[in-house]
Amino acid sequence: MPERDHDPIPPGTCYLVGAGPGDPGLLTLRAKEVLERADVVLYDYLCNAEILGHAPASAERIYVGKKAADHAVPQDELNALLVKLSGEGKTVVRLKGGDPFVFGRGGEEAGELRAAGVPFEVVPGISSTVAGPAYAGIPVTHRDHCSQLTIFTGHEDPTKAESSLDYKKLAAADGTKVMLMGVGQLARVTAELLAEGADPETPVALVRWATTGRQQTLVSDLANVARRVEESGFGSPAVTVIGGVVGLREELSWFERRPLFGRRVIVTRTRSQAGQLSVRLRELGAEVDEMPTIRIAPPDDELEFGRFVQDAHTYDWLLFTSPNGVDAFFEMFYKIYKDARSIGGVKIAAVGPGTAKKIKGYHLAVDLLPDEYVAEGLLEKLLETESVENETVLWVRPKEARDVLGKGLTEAGAIVDQAIAYQTVPETGDPTGAVARFREEGADVITFASSSAVEHFLDRGLELPERLKIASIGPVTSGALRSAGLEVDIEAERHDIPGLAAAIEQYYAELRAGV
Numbered sequence: 001m002p003e004r005d006h007d008p009i010p011p012g013t014c015y016l017v018g019a020g021p022g023d024p025g026l027l028t029l030r031a032k033e034v035l036e037r038a039d040v041v042l043y044d045y046l047c048n049a050e051i052l053g054h055a056p057a058s059a060e061r062i063y064v065g066k067k068a069a070d071h072a073v074p075q076d077e078l079n080a081l082l083v084k085l086s087g088e089g090k091t092v093v094r095l096k097g098g099d100p101f102v103f104g105r106g107g108e109e110a111g112e113l114r115a116a117g118v119p120f121e122v123v124p125g126i127s128s129t130v131a132g133p134a135y136a137g138i139p140v141t142h143r144d145h146c147s148q149l150t151i152f153t154g155h156e157d158p159t160k161a162e163s164s165l166d167y168k169k170l171a172a173a174d175g176t177k178v179m180l181m182g183v184g185q186l187a188r189v190t191a192e193l194l195a196e197g198a199d200p201e202t203p204v205a206l207v208r209w210a211t212t213g214r215q216q217t218l219v220s221d222l223a224n225v226a227r228r229v230e231e232s233g234f235g236s237p238a239v240t241v242i243g244g245v246v247g248l249r250e251e252l253s254w255f256e257r258r259p260l261f262g263r264r265v266i267v268t269r270t271r272s273q274a275g276q277l278s279v280r281l282r283e284l285g286a287e288v289d290e291m292p293t294i295r296i297a298p299p300d301d302e303l304e305f306g307r308f309v310q311d312a313h314t315y316d317w318l319l320f321t322s323p324n325g326v327d328a329f330f331e332m333f334y335k336i337y338k339d340a341r342s343i344g345g346v347k348i349a350a351v352g353p354g355t356a357k358k359i360k361g362y363h364l365a366v367d368l369l370p371d372e373y374v375a376e377g378l379l380e381k382l383l384e385t386e387s388v389e390n391e392t393v394l395w396v397r398p399k400e401a402r403d404v405l406g407k408g409l410t411e412a413g414a415i416v417d418q419a420i421a422y423q424t425v426p427e428t429g430d431p432t433g434a435v436a437r438f439r440e441e442g443a444d445v446i447t448f449a450s451s452s453a454v455e456h457f458l459d460r461g462l463e464l465p466e467r468l469k470i471a472s473i474g475p476v477t478s479g480a481l482r483s484a485g486l487e488v489d490i491e492a493e494r495h496d497i498p499g500l501a502a503a504i505e506q507y508y509a510e511l512r513a514g515v
Contacts, residue, residue: 012039014082014092014113016106018099018125019047023135023211025282026126027051034123039090042081046097046237048212049433050278050290055093075105079112086118099127103153103180129178132210132239136217137253138246140176145244148175154182154189154240171196176243183236187226193242198222203246208238213264213287215256219246258285259505266438266446268293268453276354277447280501289443291434293456294424296324299399301420302332308394308419310336313344315417316391317382319405321351321375325396326358328421340364346394351378352496373495374476375404382409389413399423400452402476426456438462445490445504449473449497451480458484469507473500 015034020026035041035054043052045065052061062081064073073081085092100106100122113120129151133140140149150173152165170177171193182189183206194200200223208216220228222242228234255261264287267277278288299305309332312318320326333343340363348366350356352373356366368385370377382388388409393416395405400423409416430436442465448454454477470488472478474495478488490507492499 012086012088012090012092014086014094014118014120015123016094016100016109016120017096017123019051019095019097020126021098021128021131021211022046022048022209023282024048024050025279026131026211028123028125030123031125034093037091038093040085041093041095042078043095044097047095051095053432075108079109082109083112083116083118086113087116096125099125102127102129102151128210128239129180132207133178133205133241135211135215135255136205136207137249137251137255138205138241139248139252140178140241140245142245142248146175148173150175150177152177152179154179154185167192168196171198176241176245179240179242181236182240183229183234183238186229186240190222190226194222202242203244205241205246205249206234206238207241208234210239213261213282213285217249217256219249255285259508261285263287263444263508264289264441265504266291266434266443268447268457269449277449277497277501280498281504284501284505289434289437290432291438292427292431293453293460295427296422297425299420299422305419305421306332306336308417309333312394313342313346314392315346315394317349317393318346319349319378319393319395320355320359321378321395321397321401321405323355323358325398325421326355326362329396330362349378349382351375354496374474375402379405379408383412390415393417394419396421424452426459435460435462443468445469445471447471447500448477448481449500451477454480454484471500471504
């Protein structure tokens with residue numbers, strides 16, 4: 001029989017996804033879902049780099065950003081690239097700031113995909129037209145002020161012979177007007193509106209880098225706003241709000257009043273662990289950059305670890321000293337067993353509430369939790385609770401852990417086995433772009449939640465700016481920092497992630513109060 005040609009690769013699906021206005025917490029659940037199964041992500045200038053972390057590590061990431069006069073990839077080439085990649089059977093995510101169909105050229109991209117016969121889906125995003133003003137304390141509609149909203153762009157297609165904006169109608173329109181992409185054209189736009197009879201005293205606000213810790217807001221009136229912007233150097237990207245609702249900002253401002261607003265904080269945890277601390281710091285108003293210095297890798301001898309996990313039910317005590325250890329243990333456990341009851345009657349101890357929460361996530365109770373969330377505290381609690389003489393103990397630990405528990409329990413007469421669940425290895429890349437931003441812009445605070453994070457951060461050889469404050473999760477990490485010749489400015493009283501965030505908040509509260 002003649003050799004058959006290979007069947008053609010079926011076309012993939014292209015997702016036109018709105019990344020939202022900047023705050024990664026405003027990404028929609030659907031957007032997260034499609035990112036998690038992406039083969040390729042093409043992203044814009046205004047997309048928060050942290051959002052890219054939802055895509056698999058194996059996914060190709062292509063920057064196709066556009067600034068006012070700087071296009072990384074021309075639109076026609078981008079359209080062709082979307083068709084090509086999707087046609088190769090790949091799941092393609094076109095990630096666009098805000099909403100793909102609100103002044104984003106998503107409609108043009110969808111048209112090209114349709115013409116090429118490529119399946120596509122539009123995933124709407126939260127637009128900065130409403131989110132930006134909201135984070136500045138400005139509702140774009142309000143029953144006591146207006147019930148109409150007009151949205152327009154200040155950056156039209158430069159190839160058009162004349163503007164398609166009817167400034168006479170814009171000037172006469174009731175309610176709130178919101179302009180996108182118009183900082184560079186503000187003087188022309190305001191002059192046109194004034195020439196068509198708009199009230200020069202109409203309140204105007206510009207919100208820059210809206211919904212992020214870098215947010216800035218400038219308030220003026222229609223007659224003077226362009227001059228104020230030029231004098232202050234207020235630049236793009238910004239959304240402009242025109243109308244009486246701007247007057248509500250003084251009363252309704254909330255985001256810019258948060259205790260860490262305007263502070264940039266570096267989080268040095270692994271990508272998988274950074275979430276809790278990053279979320280809390282953002283809730284406090286900080287701009288957060290995740291700069292992982294380490295990543296979690298399997299142990300050198302997974303077979304030996306598996307044997308310990310298989311025999312866990314034969315021990316009197318099972319000790320966990322990190323959330324990563326809990327995850328590694330149960331990932332192996334459920335490869336071996338199908339029933340949680342196979343763990344038997346072993347008693348479980350956790351070093352702190354974060355580790356305990358992980359254990360409870362696997363529907364198991366924690367029998368012992370120390371008052372001080374370090375290895376020494378766990379050892380002290382075990383020894384004061386009951387005699388451990390001749391008790392069998394399985395300690396699930398990282399390769400790099402201090403031997404405080406093993407040594408102390410052995411001296412007390414316990415029979416201790418140490419199961420190496422994982423190891424930490426240096427993160428030598430810059431997956432979030434945080435290293436580059438740190439070199440260029442510095443930061444206010446850098447956080448460390450482990451001695452290994454300190455070690456691997458120092459290995460990067462980054463110069464520390466003078467104003468940088470160093471925040472440590474507890475005495476062990478602080479010791480590692482001081483041994484390296486660094487001063488610890490902030491140390492958590494409660495040695496866990498909520499405690500670290502609280503310590504940073506308290507530090508700046510005292511600074512404001514002059515304590």
